Amino acid sequence: MATVNPYLIFNGNCEEAFLFYKSVFGGEFPYMGRFGEMPSDDPNAPKPSEEEANRIMHVSLPISSETVLMGSDSTSQSGDVVIGTNISISINTESTGEADKLFDGLSAGGTVIMPMTKTFWGAYFGMFTDKFGIGWMINFDEKPQ
Template sequence: MATSVNPYLLFNGNCEDAFLFYKSVFGGEFSFIGKFKDMPAGEPGSCPEVSEKDANRIMHVSLPIGDTILMGSDSNEQSGDVAFGGNFSVSINVESAGEGDRIFNGLSAGGTIYMPMGKTFWGAYFGMFKDKFGVSWMVNFDENQPK
């Protein structure tokens, strides 16, 4: 198996909503989705005790998108709330300008667009935005790809 890098997003209780939204745009099925209440007590990797507040939060979710797996979870009382920062973006490379528009329009709904999809000086069709969950995204179609 080759080494791979996959983005892992952390949320403060709305991970399931975010991933259902991402699934509605990208399609596919979750390869895994589990809540903190589903963890077997006393097993390696389990939290010692799950509060009622955390029971229905997402412990882990995986959504395959092409050769990448977008992963995520919610914070819990032990980890504390996640402070969202502007120091990362999820970059999606697509196979056509039309697919780029579809993904950009879907994911940016209700969010903040920083750079609408458009041609760039470096030969890409590209756009940037923050989605309604506070996650920054870049959508890229390399127009000058080798055939």
């Protein structure tokens, strides 16, 4: 069965927000990665600016046995987020088949931002906005941590 987690997007203060959330919920970050740490398959791809390189690409904070609070910062590519629309629903599936089924079904009539693909962090992942304007992220961890 898939698990559902909130995914929060920030305009450059993700680390500050998650340090605050950690002070309230406790626990540890299993992962906190920055845009500057992302590998690139394209040697001609532009390098992020120093400011963007230090922004959070992904962070996760378990807040209960069932829920992980996740987040990242926006970039010049994604644009500034609008407060109130800076949350997505992240679904972690048990298989690529389940991921494809949910992605195809929920994205019908919506806008695909990133099609389902294998990622450098070891997941099969995709993003879209559904036809009602809700942001979704579908993820299958091929190499669970």
